[in-house]
Amino acid sequence: MTRLLYGLCGEDRARRFSPHVWKVEMALAHKGLDCRVVPLAFTEIPEVEGGATKTVPYLVDGDHAVVDSFAIAQHLDAAYPDRATLFGGDGGRATARFVEAFSQTVLHPAIIRIILLDVHDRLAPRDRTYFRTSREAAFGKTLEEVAAAGPAERSAFADKLMPLRSLLKKQPFIGGDTPLFADYIVFGALQWARIISPQPLLDPPDAVADWFERCLDLHDGLGRGMPAAGTAEGA
Amino acid sequence: MTRLLYGLCGEDRARRFSPHVWKVEMALAHKGLDCRVVPLAFTEIPEVEGGATKTVPYLVDGDHAVVDSFAIAQHLDAAYPDRATLFGGDGGRATARFVEAFSQTVLHPAIIRIILLDVHDRLAPRDRTYFRTSREAAFGKTLEEVAAAGPAERSAFADKLMPLRSLLKKQPFIGGDTPLFADYIVFGALQWARIISPQPLLDPPDAVADWFERCLDLHDGLGRGMPAAGTAEGA
Numbered sequence: 001m002t003r004l005l006y007g008l009c010g011e012d013r014a015r016r017f018s019p020h021v022w023k024v025e026m027a028l029a030h031k032g033l034d035c036r037v038v039p040l041a042f043t044e045i046p047e048v049e050g051g052a053t054k055t056v057p058y059l060v061d062g063d064h065a066v067v068d069s070f071a072i073a074q075h076l077d078a079a080y081p082d083r084a085t086l087f088g089g090d091g092g093r094a095t096a097r098f099v100e101a102f103s104q105t106v107l108h109p110a111i112i113r114i115i116l117l118d119v120h121d122r123l124a125p126r127d128r129t130y131f132r133t134s135r136e137a138a139f140g141k142t143l144e145e146v147a148a149a150g151p152a153e154r155s156a157f158a159d160k161l162m163p164l165r166s167l168l169k170k171q172p173f174i175g176g177d178t179p180l181f182a183d184y185i186v187f188g189a190l191q192w193a194r195i196i197s198p199q200p201l202l203d204p205p206d207a208v209a210d211w212f213e214r215c216l217d218l219h220d221g222l223g224r225g226m227p228a229a230g231t232a233e234g235a
Numbered sequence: 236m237t238r239l240l241y242g243l244c245g246e247d248r249a250r251r252f253s254p255h256v257w258k259v260e261m262a263l264a265h266k267g268l269d270c271r272v273v274p275l276a277f278t279e280i281p282e283v284e285g286g287a288t289k290t291v292p293y294l295v296d297g298d299h300a301v302v303d304s305f306a307i308a309q310h311l312d313a314a315y316p317d318r319a320t321l322f323g324g325d326g327g328r329a330t331a332r333f334v335e336a337f338s339q340t341v342l343h344p345a346i347i348r349i350i351l352l353d354v355h356d357r358l359a360p361r362d363r364t365y366f367r368t369s370r371e372a373a374f375g376k377t378l379e380e381v382a383a384a385g386p387a388e389r390s391a392f393a394d395k396l397m398p399l400r401s402l403l404k405k406q407p408f409i410g411g412d413t414p415l416f417a418d419y420i421v422f423g424a425l426q427w428a429r430i431i432s433p434q435p436l437l438d439p440p441d442a443v444a445d446w447f448e449r450c451l452d453l454h455d456g457l458g459r460g461m462p463a464a465g466t467a468e469g470a
Contacts, residue, residue: 085326087326088324088325088327088329088330089324089325089327090323090324091320091322091326091327091330091411091417092324092325092326092327092329093411094323094327094406094408094410094411094415095323095326095327095330095331095333095334095409095410095415096330097402097405097406097409098330098337098398098399098402098409098417099330099333100402101397101398101399101400101401101402101405102333102337102398104401105397105398105401106397106398162336162341163333163336163337163340163341164333164336165340166336166340167333167335170336171332173329174330174332174333175326175329175330176325176328176329180326180329180330182326182330182333
């Protein structure tokens, strides 16, 4: 059986940048499960698996097809209970929803305003009209107008990570001594920016930057294996 | 054995307002453990138990004396493992630290700026000089200057609860279908304001306000038993 994970890519098909797909790639590695990742352009998503999904990540795991990163993590813990847990129990699963909500309502809206034009510029040509039209409608501004406010968003960004910075005084990961899916949730958001935008989000020294480096090293350096957008090899 | 919990009060000794002590009162009720709460003025804290603690909550539970709300919750789950769990497993305990960090770095700084003068005005006379001196040093402003910016803080406050509001679309409590200590962490912050300040923090209809009402009803209405500062009986 080949396990398939549909993800997202830009013009460079090797540059998988979806934050939500990264959560799942890390979760699969956490559980020691192999997977073939199939990167798609935005506008290719409705064309695969007979139109089964409008969004990625979309995991096809034997007889199970699961959409949505959190649902996939729940599926993996349920289907492979003898492998390393992603939640550390029922309380961990429930409380990870708070981390997800924090990431979705605080981090993602800030990050997308910083990297919006960088994302656009790296998309496959067939995606660019779709992306510009849908995002300009959502923001009520042109991509360029959003990007013009990016530096101010960037200046305010470090403060938004205060909860994680504060937690890291107590323990090395959100999961405690070792990472859980809650860590991968926030990791995905920062990895998204790292891969698609040459603008660094954090200024070391910073406990969050250190935690992100630790996450990049996890699972034989899975996250670090994708070059940063700002590096020579990733340019 | 009488279990003792040292807490905090103002001039009205029945008005226990510490957010951190409320976390512990809820945690004890969650586990079905009786407790005698001993409210103290700020400046009385160093005088009890032979100077054993500088802060409250301080729990004396048989041979165990524990300071700090999170440490007390951990003690209760370890000492009474057969009663309802406060964390729902190791992952829940670790991830509750994220909720604590969010509450301490996002909610508390905003709330204290809104209610600072209300707290002062309800303190025991012996506490007022200590409170004014220590808080004015911390803020670098007079209490009245902080209070003057309170309405702007109040206007911005609802947005700070977006992560909880978003989570509540998925489940009724941070703990899932039922509350965990993570819920009591945020509850404590809002209960602090409810008890000491007549200024409402939230404008219904709001999913967070609904969640707070559910929390006030928990454990036979323990939290609701303390009248709000804005009500006639609490004025």
